[in-house]
Amino acid sequence: MNRRAVLLGTSAAALAVFGGGAWYLRQQEEAAAAAAVTQNPEALVRPNSPILGPAEAPVTLVEFFDPSCEACRAFHPVIEDLRQQYPTQLRIVLRYTPFHEGSDEAVRILEAARRQDKFEPVLDALFEKQPEWAIHGAPDLDRAWRIAGAVGLDLERAQSDRLHPDTTAILNQDVADLQELGVRATPTFFLNGRPLTNLNFDALRAAVGHAVAETS
Known part of the structure; x- marks a missing residue:
């Protein structure tokens, strides 16, 4: 066996070990989160959490999101498509996860907006125009406020x-x-x-x- 074959074999083995380790870590994190929900289900949905869709829908998707998170922005149209596809079967519960600099202020904008319906x-506007205000290291929150003002x-x-x-x-x-739930990244989802x-x-x-089909 030549040196190149040995190196390739070693690399493949290392990747397999890494992949197995990542799978195991995900399984451990999922089990820990499920256990935390079982111990304290109120930690998942609070009475004052924003809800999109029918409050009594049989399927609940909880999203821990950050208004400054690019991945959350990418998932937002998917969430909207799911709401349109399952208008009576699905409710979305949003939980604030202000991991990025300035995200706590963006949450305050959203809560002020909620007080005005x-x-x-x-x-939608903050996500659409996120690149204009959620600048890493230098968020422009004045612009975020103006964006909110532009939609009413x-x-x-x-x-x-x-500061209510x-x-x-x-x-x-x-x-x-x-x-408590071990949320370390955004978006993080819990389904039922x-x-x-x-x-x-x-x-x-x-x-x-699949969750909606199970309720039919």
Whole structure:
């Protein structure tokens, strides 16, 4: 056996070990998250969490998201497609996960919008124009506020609501819950209380479709 064959064989073995280790780690994280939900189901859905879709829908998809997260922005149209596909069967529960610099302020914009029944248009606008304001290392939150104002948010009223105690309480609770559930990345999804790992767009669609079919 020549040296090149030995090297290739060694590399393949290392990749197999790495792949097996990554799979095992994902399984461990999924089991830990499921156990945390079992121990404290309230940590997954709080009474004051934003909900998109019918509150009594039989299928619940919880998303821990960060308004500044590029992957969350990429998944947002998929979530919207699922809502249109399952308008009565699916509800989306959103949990704030302010991992990026400035994301806590973006959450305050969203909560101010929720007080004015403008949550969805402001959420859509912040995601659509995310590259304009969620600049890594130098987020432009003034621009984020202007983007929200452009879709109908009353900025004067919103600024007075910005530091509302209820908003601070929601932020603090969501951070505590994501830590308890072991959420380390965004977006993180739980479907009917079960964590979904190693997701892509098609896998999320398939998982939700399967959950809806089980309720039929």
